[in-house]
Amino acid sequence: MRDRNPKRGRQEEPYKVNQRIRAREVRLVGEYVDGGNAVLPLDKALKLAQDNDLDLVEISPNVNPPVCKILDYAKFKYEQKKKQKEIKANAAKVVLKEIRFGPNTDEHDYNFKLKHAINFLKEGAKVKAYVHFVGRSIVFKERGEMLLLKFAQALEDYGAVEQLPKLEGKRMSIFIAPKQAKK
Numbered sequence: 001m002r003d004r005n006p007k008r009g010r011q012e013e014p015y016k017v018n019q020r021i022r023a024r025e026v027r028l029v030g031e032y033v034d035g036g037n038a039v040l041p042l043d044k045a046l047k048l049a050q051d052n053d054l055d056l057v058e059i060s061p062n063v064n065p066p067v068c069k070i071l072d073y074a075k076f077k078y079e080q081k082k083k084q085k086e087i088k089a090n091a092a093k094v095v096l097k098e099i100r101f102g103p104n105t106d107e108h109d110y111n112f113k114l115k116h117a118i119n120f121l122k123e124g125a126k127v128k129a130y131v132h133f134v135g136r137s138i139v140f141k142e143r144g145e146m147l148l149l150k151f152a153q154a155l156e157d158y159g160a161v162e163q164l165p166k167l168e169g170k171r172m173s174i175f176i177a178p179k180q181a182k183k
Contacts, residue, residue, distance in 0.1 A: 014080075016058040017073050018046060026058070026068040039065055095125035101147055103131055103140040110147070114154055121158040121178040130173035138170065148174045 016022070021042060028045050029037040032052060040048075049056040049070045057076065060067035097120040099113050117127050129151050131144035148165040155176055162175040 016061065017055050018049070021056065021058050021068065023066045025065045027065050028068055028070070030069045032070045097125045097127050099127060099129045101129065101131045103133060103137045103143045105147060114151065117155055118158050121155065121176065124178050126178065127159065127176045128173055129176065130171045133170045141167065141172065144172045148172060152176060
């Protein structure tokens with residue numbers, strides 16, 4: 001069976017290169033032009049690129065005339081990919097950890113979960129603590145709210161409350177974000 005979409009699997013080139021440029025004249029920028037920039041007919045710009053064994057790349061197509069630069073396109077693409085990877089790697093990744101309580105959680109379980117929350121906040125993760133009301137336990141809404149507020153107060157040194165206790169269906173939740181480390 002033939003593939004109906006011939007472009008599938010291939011990525012569209014982000015820039016027009018050499019013969020793919022359709023403008024009659026281009027603004028050429030860079031060290032290959034006197035004064036750093038000049039408006040030239042397309043064929044002269046292509047000839048200049050060929051004489052230097054490089055490519056003519058359309059950098060900014062939406063202006064009149066389009067801006068082009070003479071460079072090694074393969075090296076340019078490689079460096080663009082490298083920059084994108086670096087930006088992606090430096091982006092802050094927010095981790096959300098959940099801690100579940102019941103409306104009748106006893107002191108030992110509460111302390112155990114509190115220790116985990118402290119560790120999560122120290123590692124830089126956000127904490128979502130919630131009280132899950134099962135069946136008729138929904139009548140203990142106040143207990144759940146008190147438990148979450150007590151929990152937030154205990155974590156005051158490690159994180160800041162992002163959202164106060166809020167009831168959504170059978171869950172009452174609170175969000176706590178880690179405090180930034182002082183440098």
